[in-house]
Amino acid sequence: MADINKFGATGTTLQEFLADMRQKYLAIDGDWNIEPESPDGLQIAAWCEVLANLDEAIIQAYQSVDPNSAIGQQLDRIAEYASIRRQRATFSTSLVTFTGTPLTAIPAGTQVKHRITGTLWATDNDVVTSSAGTVSVGVTCVSSGSQGANIGTLTKIATPIGGIISVTNGVVASMGLDEETDNAFRIRRTESVARLGSNMIDNIYAELVNVNGVKKIRILENVGDAPDENGIAGHSMAIFVDGGANEDIIAAISRKKNPGCGLNYKTNIPNKISVDTRTATGQPVNITFFRPEYVSVFVRIEVLIDAVDFDESDLKKRMVDYSLKGFDETLGFSKHGFLIGEDIAAGRLYTPANYVVGGAQYVRTITVGTKSGAVDQNIIPIRFNQLGVFDAGNIEVVYV
Incomplete structure (x- = not known):
């Protein structure tokens, strides 16, 4: 049965319950038929499963009061004691420039479309074109999560406005985030105890x-x-x-x-x-x-592949996620991704790449760059006020 002491909580596994129960039955009668398919064997299995589930529930209840092991709603409750709440999914943002007739009003919520992915982006506030016929305004993607937009990809006007003839983005988008995971929430909760x-x-x-x-x-x-x-x-x-x-x-x-x-x-x-x-x-x-200046990061990954396939889109997503929030699958790795003012080192990208590749494959080389035709660097220098931005469309996977 489960045991709780000053060192923690321990329980008995299903296999341990089965072995102990069968031993006690045979101690009564060595010829007792307790094979798994027999009536008594089925009864033993049912009892042991109930006992193992009870032990597991007790251990989960014990661990749920510890922020380092609590999950889901219980972790939310623990963080709520310090007025800290799990962050919901956020939205990617960028800056677009409209061109058209001078002094044309563009209302907030005007939508533009990504020419490749088709994602919609809405303007953040009301603006009016200048006497030269141009105006820049912030836009936010209507879909949450890491929706990318490279320079020159937000070029379709989804909400027609009389007098406006074109739109484009001169900067790469700042990526949104998916809903905060338990691991990421634990890290932020730890950082947030400094609030007082x-x-x-x-x-x-x-x-x-x-x-x-x-x-x-x-x-x-x-x-x-x-x-x-x-x-x-x-x-x-x-x-x-x-x-x-x-x-x-x-x-x-x-x-x-x-x-x-x-x-x-x-x-x-x-x-x-x-x-x-x-x-x-x-x-x-x-x-x-x-606000940081965004630097587009291009990545080239050479994968030595044998016969086992893997999901290339998953690899690219893992790369983008790592740049935003680090590697929270286990201890010992960055939990914040690439920070403002931090150089982009290609060597750090082997962690998310190898996590996806594995099997009969391995990552041969990873190089980075700031232009699609020159992805041959090991490090991209980043100034104190800059932030490297990754996009799945800027990640190339080459099989060798």
Whole structure:
């Protein structure tokens, strides 16, 4: 039977129950017919299955109160004690430019279509074309998850508007995420215990990581008097956030930022979002943060294959997922994917590749690049404010 002590909980397996029960029956009568197909054998099997299920249920109940082993709804309940909730699926975002007649209004929700995959993307807000007939606006994919869009792929107008003749995206899309897995949720819960801590950087990070839609965060601090090599002002922080709504991010920072440390609202770091707002107690404050610059990553994988096939689309999806959230299948691997400002090292991509390939096959080489015709590097240098973005359409699998 199940045993709970100071070292944990242990139970008896079905096979152990069967062996013990059969031994006790034969101790009564050595000629007793307890073969599996006999009436008594079937009865023994039924009893043992019930006992094994009871032990398993007891162990699961014991483990469900531990955040390191709880799953599903019970993990949600444990995290709720700290006001932390599982993140639902998020949506990919990009920036498109409309061209047409000057001063043409384009309402929020106007849809454009990916020319290859057919996914629909809706504009985030109302805009009007300039006197030159162009305007740029953010778009969000209507389908959740990691929906990619390379440069020049959002080119079909799905919602016709008089005066608008073309649309295109000049930047690669920032990928959305699937609903947070148990493993990823455990990691974020652990990071979020700093929400009530005393370190401002950890506090801000823990607050931002729980903002709906936020995917990547990087906080750089310059404790010196002069600007550093990245242009970050002295005695200040530069906060980089990928994903999430501007107003939610601003509110989160204002709740945790202490007075006296600047946020670089006067620097020339690109993609700056700066808003004058108020703290929770009504004090005026300027909140500044930055969006990362996206760098398209192309991958070439050489697979030595014998006779066993594998799902190539699954391999590409695993690569994209790894870039977003790391490898959470087991311990000892990155749990955050590639971070803002982190170089793209091809060597790290062997982990998700080998997880899919296996069998009579193995990955021979993996190289990366920023252009489709030059995927021959081992490392892509990434600047402090950049983020490498993977797309299944930019991953080539070659069989050798």
